[in-house]
Amino acid sequence: MPQDLREKNKYSRGKLVKIYFNNEEVLAYEGENLASALYSSDIKILRYSPKLKMPRGFFCLIGSCQECLLLINGRKTLACLSYVTENMSIQII
Amino acid sequence: MNNKNKEYDIIVIGAGPSGIASAVSSASNGAKVLIIDLNSNLGGQVYKTPPETYKKIKKNSSKEIRMQKSFKKLIDENGIDVALKHTVWQVNHGFKIYAFNNNNQNVFWECKTLIIATGTYERIIPFPGWTLPGVIGLAASTTLLKSHRVLPGNNTVVAGCGPLLAVVASGIIKAGGKVGAIIDLKSPFDWLSSIRPMLSNPSSLFEGIGWLKNIIFSGTPIYFNSVIKEVNKKENELEISITKINPRNNRKYDNKIKLKADSLCVGHGLIPSIDILKSLGAEIFFESESLTWLPKINKYFQSSIENLYIVGDGSGITGAIPAYEKGLIAGHAASLDLEYINSEKFIIITNKIFVKLKKFENFGKSMAKLMTPSSFIINSITKETIVCRCEDIKRAEIEEAIKIGAKEINQLKSWTRCGMGPCQGRTCEDSISRIISEHVGDRKSVGMFTRRFPIQPISMNSVVGQFKYEDIINVEEGPL
Numbered sequence: 001m002p003q004d005l006r007e008k009n010k011y012s013r014g015k016l017v018k019i020y021f022n023n024e025e026v027l028a029y030e031g032e033n034l035a036s037a038l039y040s041s042d043i044k045i046l047r048y049s050p051k052l053k054m055p056r057g058f059f060c061l062i063g064s065c066q067e068c069l070l071l072i073n074g075r076k077t078l079a080c081l082s083y084v085t086e087n088m089s090i091q092i093i
Numbered sequence: 094m095n096n097k098n099k100e101y102d103i104i105v106i107g108a109g110p111s112g113i114a115s116a117v118s119s120a121s122n123g124a125k126v127l128i129i130d131l132n133s134n135l136g137g138q139v140y141k142t143p144p145e146t147y148k149k150i151k152k153n154s155s156k157e158i159r160m161q162k163s164f165k166k167l168i169d170e171n172g173i174d175v176a177l178k179h180t181v182w183q184v185n186h187g188f189k190i191y192a193f194n195n196n197n198q199n200v201f202w203e204c205k206t207l208i209i210a211t212g213t214y215e216r217i218i219p220f221p222g223w224t225l226p227g228v229i230g231l232a233a234s235t236t237l238l239k240s241h242r243v244l245p246g247n248n249t250v251v252a253g254c255g256p257l258l259a260v261v262a263s264g265i266i267k268a269g270g271k272v273g274a275i276i277d278l279k280s281p282f283d284w285l286s287s288i289r290p291m292l293s294n295p296s297s298l299f300e301g302i303g304w305l306k307n308i309i310f311s312g313t314p315i316y317f318n319s320v321i322k323e324v325n326k327k328e329n330e331l332e333i334s335i336t337k338i339n340p341r342n343n344r345k346y347d348n349k350i351k352l353k354a355d356s357l358c359v360g361h362g363l364i365p366s367i368d369i370l371k372s373l374g375a376e377i378f379f380e381s382e383s384l385t386w387l388p389k390i391n392k393y394f395q396s397s398i399e400n401l402y403i404v405g406d407g408s409g410i411t412g413a414i415p416a417y418e419k420g421l422i423a424g425h426a427a428s429l430d431l432e433y434i435n436s437e438k439f440i441i442i443t444n445k446i447f448v449k450l451k452k453f454e455n456f457g458k459s460m461a462k463l464m465t466p467s468s469f470i471i472n473s474i475t476k477e478t479i480v481c482r483c484e485d486i487k488r489a490e491i492e493e494a495i496k497i498g499a500k501e502i503n504q505l506k507s508w509t510r511c512g513m514g515p516c517q518g519r520t521c522e523d524s525i526s527r528i529i530s531e532h533v534g535d536r537k538s539v540g541m542f543t544r545r546f547p548i549q550p551i552s553m554n555s556v557v558g559q560f561k562y563e564d565i566i567n568v569e570e571g572p573l
Contacts, residue, residue: 005243005244005245005246005247006242006243006244007238007242007243007244007268007269009150009269010149010150010151010242011143011147011148011149011150011242012147012148012150013146013147013148014146014147029146030146031144031145031146031147032144032146032147032241033144033240033241035241036237036241036243039237039243040243044226044227045226046226049224049479049482049483049485050483050484050485050514051484051485052479052485054224054479054485055225055226056224056226056482057225057226057227057228057229058229058233059228059229059230059233059482059520060214060215060230060232060233060520061229061230061232061233061236061237062138062214062232062233062236063131063180063549064214064516064519064520065482065516065519065520066483066514066515066516066550067482067516069515069550075197075552076552077195081131081132081178081180081195082195083133083144
């Protein structure tokens with residue numbers, strides 16, 4: 001089990017909630033950035049490239065590169081601009 | 094369906110320091126102002142703070158929190174309307190601004206004057222393995238560290254050039270993480286040459302010393318004059334090979350150094366974001382010092398189009414502090430256009446700001462120089478390296494298209510599809526331009542990708558909205 005990448009000693013985060021990545025349960029804090037929450041839980045692959053089907057993860061984190069585009073609660077949304085809510089459903093497109 | 098909101102005197106796109114300064118200065122003169130940003134907080138990429146749900150365990154304030162509080166106060170005091178979490182995807186002349194929010198709802202506003210303060214995005218020159226998950230931008234890393242409070246990895250290698258190298262390495266160490274190594278494209282001499290301009294700006298000098306102190310005390314190895322040769326995924330780790338470069342003749346020699354890490358943060362400077370301005374047809378030019386395309390502006394940051402201003406790093410990279418002064422000037426100039434202040438008052442106010450701007454600008458320019466990669470970096474892109482991430486286009490395919498006659502970037506785009514994916518060329522444009530210019534000479538003739546609206550991907554659903562079948566207008570058939 002890899003060490004959680006969240007910095008711990010400076011901030012306490014929101015409520016611990018369940019979210020679902022490709023139907024698998026993941027624990028995350030309500031209100032934290034979705035891209036960073038997935039990354040902290042060692043979910044680094046967010047899509048496969050269209051032609052060569054290579055794994056990709058978030059890259060720019062400012063809404064420019066589109067590498068973190070996911071189906072979030074049924075809508076195509078960038079994970080880097082989304083924030084965790086309880087029972088959020090996330091699917092790879 | 095588009096929901097029309099309100100009409101404003103001035104709309105500012107981007108709520109970083111320069112956007113806020115423009116909004117505040119124009120609203121303080123009496124103009125009715127709206128400021129729009131896609132993030133959920135004011136402050137832009139530079140003053141990023143954790144989300145509201147994060148609570149501080151110890152009570153100490155950061156520069157970012159102080160800046161955000163003072164921005165919020167200024168916005169409130171001047172009665173400026175704010176539209177956060179809104180992504181602008183189209184701007185029409187005259188001006189009409191379309192944006193969608195988090196729920197994919199589409200809105201538009203109208204204004205007499207538009208001030209663009211959209212900052213920059215990061216330049217990352219490809220190398221074999223740069224598309225692997227766990228390889229992220231340096232600018233992305235600052236957001237991860239400052240805002241989300243997450244480490245890029247348990248053991249991170251930091252690579253590229255410019256002040257962000259030091260910011261990210263020091264940030265990781267401060268947050269309790271490990272930096273395996275720093276791979277710097279530049280030499281210690283390049284860093285030393287930026288100390289003199291730093292003296293003009295003591296607060297930045299102290300900040301810089303703080304970063305270096307963190308790095309030196311942690312005993313992090315630094316490889317100067319070095320680039321990443323390739324990155325390979327080995328089990329759960331990244332294996333990073335580096336190459337040293339002789340700065341005198343740019344010749345490479347393999348020093349056979351291989352580093353292991355679980356994440357790699359890499360970046361090669363920033364590129365002004367001029368998408369909206371270019372889409373509107375404003376004049377731009379290629380600036381050979383920073384190797385970027387910049388808008389043609391007058392002294393008061395007005396573009397070649399009347400009532401269209403561009404401020405902050407989008408008008409040329411000088412950093413956050415001068416960005417604020419640039420914003421103030423444009424805000425006052427826009428107020429003068431709309432007759433909220435007279436020219437006498439305008440000259441008195443702006444003369445003072447110009448003095449400050451000049452002082453701060455030198456520092457910003459020296460930092461910008463540190464973050465501009467020299468032309469030899471293009472050799473990091475091997476034939477088999479993917480250049481366009483969206484469409485999986487390799488350098489070899491780009492070279493092939495050039496060989497058979499593509500002399501300009503848009504021609505290359507239509508022949509290979511590079512730059513045609515959802516990022517709309519923002520990630521690969523700089524690298525592709527550099528590759529073409531190796532063959533055809535100057536970057537000016539290579540050109541820029543044509544910008545077309547929508548400048549951000551938007552779902553057809555949110556443009557069209559809900560409607561009944563009967564509502565569809567019957568268009569008469571045209572004559573055959």
